[in-house]
Amino acid sequence: MGQYCPIAFFTVIPARKVRSLKAEQTEPTAWYGTRFRVRYQESDQMGVVYHANYVNWFEIGRTEMIRSLGFSYRSMEEQGVLLPVIGLDLKYKLPAKYDDYITVWTRINNFSSVRLHYEYEVRREDIAADKIQMDNKEVVWMTEELPGELLVTGSTQHVWVNADFKPVRLDKSVPNLYDALKRAVSIGRE
Numbered sequence: 001m002g003q004y005c006p007i008a009f010f011t012v013i014p015a016r017k018v019r020s021l022k023a024e025q026t027e028p029t030a031w032y033g034t035r036f037r038v039r040y041q042e043s044d045q046m047g048v049v050y051h052a053n054y055v056n057w058f059e060i061g062r063t064e065m066i067r068s069l070g071f072s073y074r075s076m077e078e079q080g081v082l083l084p085v086i087g088l089d090l091k092y093k094l095p096a097k098y099d100d101y102i103t104v105w106t107r108i109n110n111f112s113s114v115r116l117h118y119e120y121e122v123r124r125e126d127i128a129a130d131k132i133q134m135d136n137k138e139v140v141w142m143t144e145e146l147p148g149e150l151l152v153t154g155s156t157q158h159v160w161v162n163a164d165f166k167p168v169r170l171d172k173s174v175p176n177l178y179d180a181l182k183r184a185v186s187i188g189r190e
Helices: 015-019 053-068 073-078 175-189
Strands: 003-005 010-012 031-037 085-092 101-111 115-124 138-141 149-159
Touching: 031 053, 053 073, 053 085, 053 101, 053 115, 053 149, 101 175
Parallel strands: none
Antiparallel strands: 003 010, 031 101, 031 138, 085 149, 101 115, 115 149
16 A cells, blocks of 8 residues: 655555566557657756756646547546655756757556556757648657657656556556557557
């Protein structure tokens, strides 16, 4: 059973419990890109993007990736499954700045019926602003070499849980989402 953290309003799932769940190793999927322009409020007094905003951008990336597969976090919650972050890693290479065009590249790095690990790359677009179509915010990239200048890399680790924050098997709880994720993983192998 998880431990409730009253200050942060989340439940901590003990690592030993998560590690005991069987994980099926998979190869990474194709990259899913979400494009946007850095907003003024995301920058700090030094004129660069405040470091915590990259964590928000990771969430945008994975949310839009799930949406591109035909699901939403709202629909998952309505079906009784949640996907809390249980681990986070990021490395800063270069800063993003106000008004930069950014693509958050997201892919599934490891997937099983109980776990989901995402990998991210945040890149600055190196093309003229008038050449970017912001209407088409999502793109899929099939090769390892991504376009743009690398700014940040990272990953998040998640576990499927129910409303009581007890681990659940996605293949039993929401089989159509499990199948969609399996298809996304198979696209990355082609």
